[in-house]
Amino acid sequence: MYRTWVITRHTFIEAISQPIYSLLLSLGAAIIVVFMFLPFFTLGEDTVMFKVVGLDVINLLVLITTLFATSKCIHEEIEDRTMLTLMSKPVSRLEVLVGKYLGLIMSAGMAMLILGALLCLCTWYRVPGDYAISQRSIDERDIARLTSLRNIHLNGLYPSLLLTWMQISVLAALSVAISTRFSLVVNLPTVIMLYLAGNLTRFIESAVSNGSIFTIALGNVLQTLLPFLGVFDIRKWAVYSQIGASGDMTEDRMVPLSFIWQNTAAAAGYGVCYIIFALAIGMLVFRNRELGGNEG
Numbered sequence: 001m002y003r004t005w006v007i008t009r010h011t012f013i014e015a016i017s018q019p020i021y022s023l024l025l026s027l028g029a030a031i032i033v034v035f036m037f038l039p040f041f042t043l044g045e046d047t048v049m050f051k052v053v054g055l056d057v058i059n060l061l062v063l064i065t066t067l068f069a070t071s072k073c074i075h076e077e078i079e080d081r082t083m084l085t086l087m088s089k090p091v092s093r094l095e096v097l098v099g100k101y102l103g104l105i106m107s108a109g110m111a112m113l114i115l116g117a118l119l120c121l122c123t124w125y126r127v128p129g130d131y132a133i134s135q136r137s138i139d140e141r142d143i144a145r146l147t148s149l150r151n152i153h154l155n156g157l158y159p160s161l162l163l164t165w166m167q168i169s170v171l172a173a174l175s176v177a178i179s180t181r182f183s184l185v186v187n188l189p190t191v192i193m194l195y196l197a198g199n200l201t202r203f204i205e206s207a208v209s210n211g212s213i214f215t216i217a218l219g220n221v222l223q224t225l226l227p228f229l230g231v232f233d234i235r236k237w238a239v240y241s242q243i244g245a246s247g248d249m250t251e252d253r254m255v256p257l258s259f260i261w262q263n264t265a266a267a268a269g270y271g272v273c274y275i276i277f278a279l280a281i282g283m284l285v286f287r288n289r290e291l292g293g294n295e296g
Contacts, residue, residue, distance in 0.1 A: 003091045004099040011103025015069045016110065028061040028115045036122040046130040047123060047153055051160075051239050054119040058112065059164050063195075066108040066168055070175035071187035073100050074286070079183075083291045093286050101176045101279060105169045112168075116161040123153050155257055156238035159264040166271040167232040171195055173275040174227070177282025180289055194227065202230035227274055231267045234260060 015021060032054050040049040074097070077083040086096065128135045133146045171191055178187045204219045211219075237243075241255045 003089075004095045004102070007091070007096060007099025008103040008106065011073065011100045012106045015104055015107035018069065020068055021065050021107065021111070024061045024065045025111055025114060028057055028111075029118055031057050032115065032118050032122055036126060044130075047126050047149075048239060050126055050130075051119070051123055051153065051157060052235070054122070055157075055160055055164060055235075055239070058115045058119065058161070059168070062108055062111045062115070062164075063168050063171065065111060066104060066172050067175055067188060067191055068184075069107065070101075070104050070172045071179055071184040071191070073104060073176060074179040075181070075183050075187070078289065078291055081291075087291060094283060097176065097180070097279060097283055097286055101173060104176070105165075105172055108168050108172065109165055112161060112165045116157070119161075120154055120157055123157060124150055127153060152243045155243050156241075156260070159234060159260050160238045163232040163234060163264060163267055163271075166268050167229055170227050170229070170232075170271050170274050170278070171198075173278035173282075177278050177285065180282050180286035195229070198227040198229035201226050201228045228270070231270050234263055234267070237263065 035050060035053055035057075040046045042049050074083070077086070083096075087093070127133075127150050128146060131146075131149055133142055133149075135146070137143065137146075171194070174194055175187055175191045178190055182190075201223055204223050207219070237255045238260050243257050243260065244254045
């Protein structure tokens with residue numbers, strides 16, 4: 001465990017020290033702050049659209065940053081023979097694989113935490129203007145309504161940000177597994193294609209429902225092997241709907257907060273299982289990989 005932690009810490013520090021990390025983090029922060037002041041002309045849904053844009057920006061930039069790091073984390077060390085030096089120490093290949101993966105998703109988590117906190121702060125700031133409520137009002141009804149609206153919007157952001165990080169963690173596991181054999185040139189486009197395919201897996205069942213037995217079987221295999229990224233998308237409840245902290249269903253679009261967190265927990269559980277599956281495949285490849293470099 002200690003050796004794994006040492007590798008994790010070293011990988012984390014190395015990842016956040018890369019220029020692309022600070023560059024994309026600064027870019028994401030700048031975009032969120034700029035959009036905080038822009039109107040969206042949505043007739044009362046400006047805050048909702050701001051959250052959607054903010055989540056998309058965070059997802060895209062953190063994903064790019066993480067994939068660039070994971071795509072070369074193991075392969076480059078094998079090619080430049082750094083891995084030989086590391087493996088001369090009393091450390092196993094499993095500890096190397098897990099340590100590097102944990103360090104990389106920790107760096108992604110820190111980026112999510114920074115940009116997510118900024119998005120929450122900007123959302124909190126936008127609410128009064130978008131709903132035409134004066135922050136200086138002394139009317140208790142205005143104060144209560146403003147507090148309620150802020151809580152509704154922020155309560156939806158927390159699980160959305162958590163599942164965004166979980167989705168990135170799943171893709172990072174795939175990228176680390178591929179990195180045990182292939183370089184960034186192959187790894188990056190492969191993971192991008194898996195990302196696109198993973199977002200389309202939600203349509204496989206309906207697409208093959210009227211097909212032959214072979215087609216249905218193929219669809220089931222694809223649904224099992226490909227990451228089902230649709231499970232991490234809870235925006236229809238957490239962003240587009242009204243959230244009731246106590247399960248109040250007085251409005252048609254009201255969703256209990258407990259329901260959102262139940263779906264978040266289920267999606268996180270699936271993510272953990274798929275991460276273990278992806279890393280297990282990566283470990284099988286890594287175990288049989290020559291560490292002298294210049295292979296395949």
